[in-house]
Amino acid sequence: MILDSETKAVELPEDHGDELRLWLRLLTCTNLIEGAVRSRLRERFEVTLPRFDLMAQLDRAPEGMTLSDVSKRMMVSNGNVTGLVERLVESGHLDRRTSDSDRRVQVISLTKVGRAEFRKMAAEHETWIADIFSDLTPKDVRELMRLLAKAKGSAQRSATRRTG
Amino acid sequence: MILDSETKAVELPEDHGDELRLWLRLLTCTNLIEGAVRSRLRERFEVTLPRFDLMAQLDRAPEGMTLSDVSKRMMVSNGNVTGLVERLVESGHLDRRTSDSDRRVQVISLTKVGRAEFRKMAAEHETWIADIFSDLTPKDVRELMRLLAKAKGSAQRSATRRTG
DNA sequence: GCCAAATACTTGAAGTCTAAAGAAATCCGG
């Protein structure tokens, strides 16, 4: 057995328990925070997390974004964005117009009302996040940023290996 | 202004941008991995992530779990678990029985088929996760585990402060 | 024992999400 393991003559089931535990912890951590943010958004502003996220994307793009861009940025399906935008246009938070140069493309942007509401929510949202992470030192934050960036890169390369 | 800032006589808007960026990175990282796992589960086993997660919980509890326990562990609502279990019982992966000691309680457990199928999926799942994190050194993994544990604790204390 | 409170679960309405198929417009090789 030791020989096998050293020579790699046969594939023994390797132990990947640590990676699995890391993944579960990452997931738990994210779900915990996501749940807190979700319920606070609902309580304080009666808005859902997906709507807030969509508005956050648009707040950074004053000239608007196409649905495809939003879809990529938010890492959700195209069809999902269609419905989400539908409801936000309906409620007066978003404007939507067909691109002049390409009639397939829909460009969406925040309305004045939408932007004002988002800014109010975002300011408070930022304090929630700060409170949630308040036990972390600045060094912890930097270190987490660094390691998560590395993990993200690793995951992306893994995805590339899979799909080509 | 400097005086104000030092004496804390007035509340200036503090900069929590780092924490916000950390949260966004955490979310991106998790979504990326979750998406990869989701599509692989679908491709290889035609199973959804929530079903896999539920079976994973039950695999660790040979004697079964109550719906409430599952709900807490998975951090999802009770109503959600009801539907999820419904479909897995339907497909023959889960057994469900009413507790003898408390007729409000439903105890669910994996069927023989369900357990066998899960074990097969879990083995492969573990290799996916290992591949996704393969650029991380063992030290990176340990460090991430430590920092995420700290972040989790911080988030939990934050939630406690909010709800009492 | 009785009854209010708490607990465990289900149901219902609305929203979010995916994958897959379809419609419309553009692109591009010939």
Next chain:
DNA sequence: CCGGATTTCTTTAGACTTCAAGTATTTGGC
């Protein structure tokens, strides 16, 4: 400039999710 490939978006079916309200059961104070 034609026609197939590609891109962008919508639609559809089915699953998942939350919250809130409702049902059944147990618990605990009296």
